[in-house]
Amino acid sequence: MGSGEYSPLFETRRGRGRFIYRSFAISLFVAICFIWLYRVCHINGEDGKWAWFGMLGADLWFGFYWLLTQAFRWNLVFRQPFNNRLYQRYENRLPKVDIFVCTADPDIEPQMMVINTVLSVLAYDYPTEKMSVYLSDDAGSEITFYALLEASKFAKHWIPFSKRFKVEPRSPAAYFKSLVSSGYPNDPIQNKKLAAIKTLYDEMERRIEDAIKLGGVPKEARSKHMGFSQWDSYCSRRDHDTILQILLHKKDPNNSKDVEGLVLPTLVYLARQKRPQYFHNFKAGAMNSLLRVSSNISNGKIILNLDCDMYSNNSQSIRDALCFFMDEEKGHEIAYVQFSQTFENATKNDLYGCGLISIAEVEFPGSDGCGGPLYIGSGCFHRRDTLMGMKFSDQYRNNWNSEDNQFEEASLQELEEKSKILASCTYEENTQWGNEIGLKYGGPVEDVITGLYIQCQGWKSLYYNPPRKGFLALAPTTLPQTLVQHKRWSEGDLQIFLSKYSPAWYGFGRISLGLQMGYCAYCLWAPNCLATLYYSIIPSLYLLKGISLFPKMSSPWFIPFAYVIIGETTYNLLEFLLCGGTFQGWWNELRIWLYKRTSSYLFACIDTILKLSGFSNSTFTITAKVTEKDASKRLEKEMMEFGTSSPMLTILASLAMLNLFCFLSVVKDTILGKDGLEACEKMVLQVLLCAFLVLINLPIYQALFLRKDNGKLPTSTTIKSTTLALAVFLSFTFA
Ligand SMILES: O=c1ccn([C@@H]2O[C@H](COP(=O)(O)OP(=O)(O)O[C@H]3O[C@H](CO)[C@@H](O)[C@H](O)[C@H]3O)[C@@H](O)[C@H]2O)c(=O)[nH]1
Numbered sequence: 139m140g141s142g143e144y145s146p147l148f149e150t151r152r153g154r155g156r157f158i159y160r161s162f163a164i165s166l167f168v169a170i171c172f173i174w175l176y177r178v179c180h181i182n183g184e185d186g187k188w189a190w191f192g193m194l195g196a197d198l199w200f201g202f203y204w205l206l207t208q209a210f211r212w213n214l215v216f217r218q219p220f221n222n223r224l225y226q227r228y229e230n231r232l233p234k235v236d237i238f239v240c241t242a243d244p245d246i247e248p249q250m251m252v253i254n255t256v257l258s259v260l261a262y263d264y265p266t267e268k269m270s271v272y273l274s275d276d277a278g279s280e281i282t283f284y285a286l287l288e289a290s291k292f293a294k295h296w297i298p299f300s301k302r303f304k305v306e307p308r309s310p311a312a313y314f315k316s317l318v319s320s321g322y323p324n325d326p327i328q329n330k331k332l333a334a335i336k337t338l339y340d341e342m343e344r345r346i347e348d349a350i351k352l353g354g355v356p357k358e359a360r361s362k363h364m365g366f367s368q369w370d371s372y373c374s375r376r377d378h379d380t381i382l383q384i385l386l387h388k389k390d391p392n393n394s395k396d397v398e399g400l401v402l403p404t405l406v407y408l409a410r411q412k413r414p415q416y417f418h419n420f421k422a423g424a425m426n427s428l429l430r431v432s433s434n435i436s437n438g439k440i441i442l443n444l445d446c447d448m449y450s451n452n453s454q455s456i457r458d459a460l461c462f463f464m465d466e467e468k469g470h471e472i473a474y475v476q477f478s479q480t481f482e483n484a485t486k487n488d489l490y491g492c493g494l495i496s497i498a499e500v501e502f503p504g505s506d507g508c509g510g511p512l513y514i515g516s517g518c519f520h521r522r523d524t525l526m527g528m529k530f531s532d533q534y535r536n537n538w539n540s541e542d543n544q545f546e547e548a549s550l551q552e553l554e555e556k557s558k559i560l561a562s563c564t565y566e567e568n569t570q571w572g573n574e575i576g577l578k579y580g581g582p583v584e585d586v587i588t589g590l591y592i593q594c595q596g597w598k599s600l601y602y603n604p605p606r607k608g609f610l611a612l613a614p615t616t617l618p619q620t621l622v623q624h625k626r627w628s629e630g631d632l633q634i635f636l637s638k639y640s641p642a643w644y645g646f647g648r649i650s651l652g653l654q655m656g657y658c659a660y661c662l663w664a665p666n667c668l669a670t671l672y673y674s675i676i677p678s679l680y681l682l683k684g685i686s687l688f689p690k691m692s693s694p695w696f697i698p699f700a701y702v703i704i705g706e707t708t709y710n711l712l713e714f715l716l717c718g719g720t721f722q723g724w725w726n727e728l729r730i731w732l733y734k735r736t737s738s739y740l741f742a743c744i745d746t747i748l749k750l751s752g753f754s755n756s757t758f759t760i761t762a763k764v765t766e767k768d769a770s771k772r773l774e775k776e777m778m779e780f781g782t783s784s785p786m787l788t789i790l791a792s793l794a795m796l797n798l799f800c801f802l803s804v805v806k807d808t809i810l811g812k813d814g815l816e817a818c819e820k821m822v823l824q825v826l827l828c829a830f831l832v833l834i835n836l837p838i839y840q841a842l843f844l845r846k847d848n849g850k851l852p853t854s855t856t857i858k859s860t861t862l863a864l865a866v867f868l869s870f871t872f873a
């Protein structure tokens with residue numbers, strides 16, 4: 139910089155092949171217009187007029203929705219930070235960083251997983267005196283506290299070890315696991331230290347597992363730490379005082395240094411106060427308590443937010459993120475840096491489509507090109523100022539080293555007591571918390587709406603997808619869990635669309651049109667259920683009546699349909715393969731796409747309507763992060779896990795059965811020669827659609843009739859779905 143030459147801390151590269159993609163998209167849009175035209179022209183005078191009206195509606199919706207999804211494919215950008223420049227210029231002036239980890243249910247979010255996440259971030263390659271880690275425990279579990287206490291002791295060994303030997307990843311469990319496949323280090327000193335560390339880890343794990351088995355912390359351990367006394371007044375998960383303990387802090391004479399005498403990061407346990415009469419606002423409530431408590435204890439200017447299952451896989455992530463924030467030219471405009479989310483447990487062909495790879499590899503770089511990605515809850519670095527509701531102004535400048543908080547002089551105990559008040563149920567009464575300050579309340583998708591609001595205040599955000607992934611998380615491992623997660627997301631997103639902060643109206647004029655469209659594409663996931671359900675029921679049923687709802691193969695109108703179907707399918711497949719997916723993975727994703735739309739989204743719509751009319755309240759079903767043993771064996775074999783009966787599965791099974799009946803009936807007619815072949819020609823698209831639905835539903839038929847294991851669909855579902863499908867089929871055949 140001395141030479142007057144400005145060398146930025148990060149670089150932006152545009153995606154390749156834009157011209158080709160845009161030409162393709164425009165041609166596809168023309169074809170869609172022809173389809174619309176065809177529908178409008180043929181609506182009168184055809185048999186089955188009402189069915190035709192429905193088809194028009196569905197095609198209008200699909201076309202419109204497709205248009206929305208183009209926004210994030212129009213202009214992809216990719217970011218590259220320059221870590222070494224950051225080091226040269228700012229190593230002694232790095233800002234303080236606070237890291238928030240959230241957990242809420244020890245039964246489905248095991249303590250060992252939680253502390254591994256905590257340890258992975260404690261060991262970041264970053265000056266320890268500038269780092270503070272907070273664990274928010276919405277279950278207020280004594281055993282989780284015990285586990286964190288144990289982790290704080292283990293950290294004294296783990297941090298110096300992992301830094302000295304530059305190990306990756308820095309979650310101990312993941313590191314030990316990686317050694318099994320990648321081999322042990324060659325360095326004999328490291329190996330010796332490793333053996334010692336592994337023993338310490340195993341002992342820690344045993345103590346924690348024992349406490350879990352026991353259902354409580356052993357008396358002896360309990361008596362050794364004052365912190366446990368905070369549970370004396372604890373009633374239940376939903377009813378307890380604030381529990382706050384600073385476990386590691388530079389002022390604590392016993393807990394300030396690691397085994398090599400270097401200062402440790404600050405580590406804090408927080409269970410905010412809960413009372414049954416106060417609604418706790420799920421994760422947003424937890425995050426807001428963390429924001430206040432941390433402002434008192436460390437007041438880091440940058441905040442990293444992580445779910446408890448998302449460990450750091452790359453010790454450089456803080457530095458990477460800071461390259462964006464600290465860039466002298468553009469850094470001050472950036473409110474948050476969202477890292478890509480990668481799922482460690484996704485199977486090779488991603489059976490449940492949880493990898494969301496086209497989102498991570500295409501849509502998010504595309505959103506970055508429109509002004510910045512969405513905030514998606516985990517793996518995101520925020521500027522504290524913006525989370526606190528600050529609006530962007532041209533005068534805003536980075537100022538990392540404004541002095542410490544007001545309690546610098548206080549003793550640790552005073553600090554704890556003062557901070558506890560900030561996490562009480564009543565603290566937020568009559569304040570803007572949850573509205574203009576902090577994460578937004580009101581729905582189960584607090585992250586997206588908060589990010590949107592920040593962007594509407596004039597800030598930019600940025601997406602970073604590093605070659606060595608920054609974070610690894612766990613995706614759901616059964617079909618019902620996947621569907622429930624997507625129900626929560628699509629419901630929350632729809633509520634955002636309908637809220638005061640809707641991307642459609644609040645966003646208007648505040649964010650770019652592209653970003654508005656992209657947000658709408660996510661927020662309108664749920665309404666897709668109507669058109670998709672229509673397409674998976676009506677054309678198949680009309681086959682039975684011999685009524686055609688699509689153009690004949692010999693008609694010129696056939697061309698736009700064929701172009702859209704073949705073009706979009708080929709493009710989708712290519713995109714998926716280029717993002718590193720497999721063919722089978724693409725097929726699996728297509729299936730999940732269908733299942734989400736016909737079940738999760740349907741229930742999301744219904745629940746949103748019930749909520750709007752005051753009949754139900756928001757819920758947040760936490761995703762389980764443990765898989766039973768025989769279920770995980772089936773997962774390895776990529777066998778779909780159903781297991782329970784639920785209304786969502788009944789719908790999926792009924793649709794599958796209905797299409798099977800329709801398809802068999804067509805096959806029968808063709809074979810019996812009841813002008814079958816001719817009818818087939820007339821209705822080729824309808825027959826193909828029905829055949830496709832049967833093919834993609836193969837795992838359901840297996841689960842209904844062939845499988846014997848515990849992951850199959852229960853007999854009650856078989857009976858219900860078959861009866862229902864048969865009733866519809868028969869009434870349509872003979873009506
Ligand atoms: O009352 C609650 C409920 C949840 N959580 C935590 O929130 C996180 C996310 O919950 P999870 O069940 O894993 O949901 P996912 O669908 O996997 O999470 C995604 O979607 C959520 C919004 O629906 C966001 O909050 C998450 O950050 C985002 O990763 C977990 O760490 C939970 O411990 C709380 O702290 N308090």
Ligand SMILES: [Mn+2]
Pocket residue numbers: 445447612761
């Ligand atoms: Mn999760």
